Amino acid sequence: MNKLPLHTRKTILKCLLDGMSIRGTARIAEVSKNTVSKLLVEAGEACAAFHNEMVREVxxxxxxCDEIWSFCYAKAKNVADAKAAPEDAGDVWTWTAIDADSKLCISYLIGGRDSSYARLFISDLAARLASRVQITTDGHKPYLEAIEEAFGADVDYAQLVKLFQEPKGKPQERRYSPGECCKTRKDVIEGEPDMAKVSTSFVERQNLTMRMNMRRFTRLTNAFSKKVENHALAGALHFMNYNFCRQHKSLNKWTPAMAAGLTDRIWDVEDIIKLVDERAPKPNRPKAYRKKENSN
Structure with missing residues (x-):
């Protein structure tokens, strides 16, 4: 079985983690697009499995908690006219839960934005926590039922509801401008949350990090995902790098995983490659070798 040299695999993963496209990465590493995609899938699967096992008892x-929008193959409004669009084409949302102190991404989920995905996301979050927490979300209604179902009364929960107005200026000048936040409201939903610490600033900053470091999340470009599976695996690779490899100035150059007590060192891209190699199937030995071994 042919295997890419270590330095080539490191180059590919570093390019992808720095927000380069599949084609751009292929040009830099001097490999084919299929090679880049294959390594992305392998690394994403390894990172997803590692996160699922290691990020526990936080x-x-x-x-x-927050959700960030993207799309697969085509935006929802264009799917009907898209040629050969797959069943999962359209809007894709990434749910994230951030520890406000360690900046660790505790849980993430990629899919729709309805109540069923909210329940899956919050249920996974609850399973990874070690004690009672204070949760802040935006005013998205599916959170209400999901958090009640997963935590019951064993949570301090508040919503930060933002009210928006149309941005100022001529319509053609504000076509791509988001609405301006004119007012916020803090609502106590469950327990006794500390209202001074009700905020979504850190998780919203994580949304920017995702858009900067994953090319397929960049707005107003043609760098979108064509398969929702690859979209999810790119997310798994990103969160692995964010939690275990990326140093944060606000954490004295520790990684979130170090600040959360999940590891005692800064990980590197080589460590991600080791995870990939550990999951790879063992090569079959030649028949002649097996016969010789049996005869001994």
Whole structure:
């Protein structure tokens, strides 16, 4: 079985983690697009499995949750006219839960934005926490039922509701401008949350990090995902790098995983490659070798 040299695989993953496209990465690493996509899938699967196993019993006090929009193959409004669009084409949302102190991404989920995905996301978050926490979300209604179902009364939960107005200026000048936040409201939903610490600032900053470091999340470009599976695996690779490899100035150059007590060192891209190699099937030995071994 042919295997790419270590330095080539490191180059590919570093390019992808720095927000380069599949084609751009292929040009830099001097490999084919299929080679880049194959390594992305392998690394994403390894990172997803590692996150699922290792990010458990997290000692968090304050958790912030949010969702970020993207799309697969075509935007929802264009799917009907898209040629050979797959069943999962359209809007794709990434749910994230951030520990406000360690900046660790505790849980993430990629899919729709309805109540069924909210329940899956919050249920996974609850399973990864070690103690009672204070949760802050935006005013998205599916959170209400999902958090009640997963935590019951064993949570301090508040919503930060933002009210928006149309941006100022001529319509053609504000076509791509988001609405301006004119007012916020803090609503106590469950328990006794500390209202001074009700915020979604850290998780919203994580949304920007995702758009900067994953090319397929960039707005107003043609760098979108064509398969929702690859979209999810790119997310898994990103969160692995964010939690275990990326140093944060606000954490004295520790990684979120170090600040959360999940590891005692800064990981590197080589460590991700080791995870990939550990999951790879063992090569079959030649028949002649097996016969010789049996005869001995």
């Amino acid at each position: 000692e968090a006090e304050r958790v912030q």
